[in-house]
Amino acid sequence: MSKTFWHRWGQLIAATLAVLAVVSGIAFTTTARNAAQASSGRIVISFWHSMNGPNGQLLDKIVDNFNQSQTKYKVVSQYEGSYGLAESKYINTLHTNVTPTIMQQSDIPTMTAVGDYVPIQQFADADHYDLNQFYPGILSGFKLKGKLQSMPFNASSSVMYYNKDLFKKYGVKPLSKSPSYSEIRAAAKALTEKSKGAVKGATLQIYPWLPEQLAANQNAVVVNKDNGRTAAATSAELNTPAMQRTFAWVQNMIKDxxxxxxGTGSSASANQMAGFLAGKIGIFMQSSAAAGTIAKGAKFKWGETFTVHADGVPANGVAAGGASLWISKDKSKAEQQGAWEFIKYAMEAKQQAAWQIGTGYIAVNKASVKTAALQTAIKKNPDINVPIEQLQAGKVNAATAGPFLVNSQMDQYLGTAMQQIYGGKDIKQSLQEAQDEVNKGIRDTNKNNAAILKSVFTK
Incomplete structure (x- = not known):
């Protein structure tokens, strides 16, 4: 959620020449494909997504079912690689017949800054569509000034995972549903000591999204202007009591x-997962979407809990992650309406229940949990309902909306601060240095791109 526009924009420009080299070929094949589909008399709706493997197969099934459910529209889904690659293709083919009518994307700041979309709020208002059927804690992450920009689809949240068999083997009390920092620290220390170091009790990946979630759970924002949701943020809020408490907790576990x-980088997440699946790590925090990987790879009993909260601070809730569906602005009204009809279909309780069961993502529709299919799945494994219970228990406010920041510096400098703190550097000094650097970037962005920022907040 905190990926930002100008960093991504620089990467996208660097990739432009390579992408444009194949655009003409793509345009030809896309036009031919759409012409063939249109021969059936249906209005063709192109849909770019980043779901591969089993998740992609299930998404294609939802598309096929929609196409069979009516005769007016034909949705043609196409896997376009990772979110970053798909975004590059999208931006470099804007205003051509190649650009899709529906785009799945996780990078909200970039999509809003590029601006080639019609806010979902407009379709919902015109259709008198009830947005209250969805979890407000998820919708808030995709809103600006109270208006829904895109439809959250593959939603997730942060949770804690732990190895129940290791806890039992070493006589450690299982985690509570909503554990505190001190509870996690005590369990981690006990696992490490009782295993004589064969197990490390806990880890927290150097990944800025995670401390942002831990701040949200203390009702703390990370940028001003209501986490950048009501107006363009003008300053970061990193050196705060919430962040200080979080990293004091980490440093205490390091001392224990x-x-x-x-470490950092693309291998950190994979190594963390490998360590957990190998029984070398007792507890870790990650997206609820990781449950699918754990379920397939774990040879032991494991559990999920709510995201850990600071001692003496009531759990406030966490921000939703994942990606959403956007409707392109430069398509015909008929195509846009078809896109909206498909989105409504995909968001029905039955489809969302199947999506959660098959992928591990959260069923965004509140009624999904009442379907027979999801109730059966929850009865078989109650832990898959933890992210939903956490959403229901959490508050809907600026903190749980997550930061909206059209600036490139947050991830970079907060990540650097995490590395320094893990290495033993003073917490307040590290956070202040990160905050100062982020503020420089925010000032430059606000000064040089006033027109774009104005358009973002006036949609």
Whole structure:
């Protein structure tokens, strides 16, 4: 959620020449494909997504079912690689017949800054469509000034995972549903000591999204202007009591010898998962979408809990992650309406229940949990309902909306601060240095791109 526009924009420009080299070929094949589909008399709706493997197969099934449910529209889904690659293709083919009518994307700041979309709020208002059927804690992450920009589809949230068999083996009390920092620290220390170091009790990946969630759970924002949701943020809020408490907790576990630091970069997440599946890590925090990987790879009993909260601070809730569906502005009214009809279909309780069961993402429609299919799945494994229970228990406010920041510096400098803190550097000094650097970037962005920022907040 915190990926930002100008960093991504620089990467996209760097990729432009390579992408444009194949655009003409793509345009030809896309036009031919759409012409063939249109021969059936249906209005063709192109849909770019980033779901591969089993998730992609299930998405294609939802598309096929929609196409069979009516005769006016034909949705043609196409896997376009990772979110970053798909976004590059999208921006470099804007205003051509190649650009899709529906775009799945996780990078909200970039999509809003590029601006080639019609806000979902407009379709919902015109259709008198009830947005209250969805979890407000998820919708808030996709709103600006109270208006829904895109439809959350593959939603997730942060949770804690733990190895129940290791806890039982070493006589450690299982985690509570909503654990505190001290509870996690005590369990991590006990696992490490009782295993004589064969197990490291806990880890927290150097991944800025995670401390942002831990701040949200203390009702703390990370940028001003209501986390950048009501107006363009003008300053970061990183050196706060919430962040200080979070990293004091981490440093204490490091001092206990119960914390495993997997470092940074693309391999950190994979190594963390491998360590957990190998029984070398007792507890870790990650997206609820990781449950599918754990379920397939774990040879032991494991559990989920709500995201950990600071001692003495009531759990406020966390921000939703994942990606959403956007409707392109430069398509015909008929295509846009077809896109909206498909989105409504995909968001029905039955489809969302199947999506959660098959992928591990959260069923966004509140009625999904009442379907027979999802009730059966929850009865078989109650832990898959933890992210939903966490949403229901959480508050809907600026903190749980998550930060909206059209600026490139947050991830970079907060990540650097995490590395320094894990290495033993003073917490307040590290956070202040990160905050100062982020503020420089925010000032430059606001000064140089006033027109774009104005358009973002006036949609």
């Amino acid at each position: 010898g119960s914390f495993q630091n997997y």
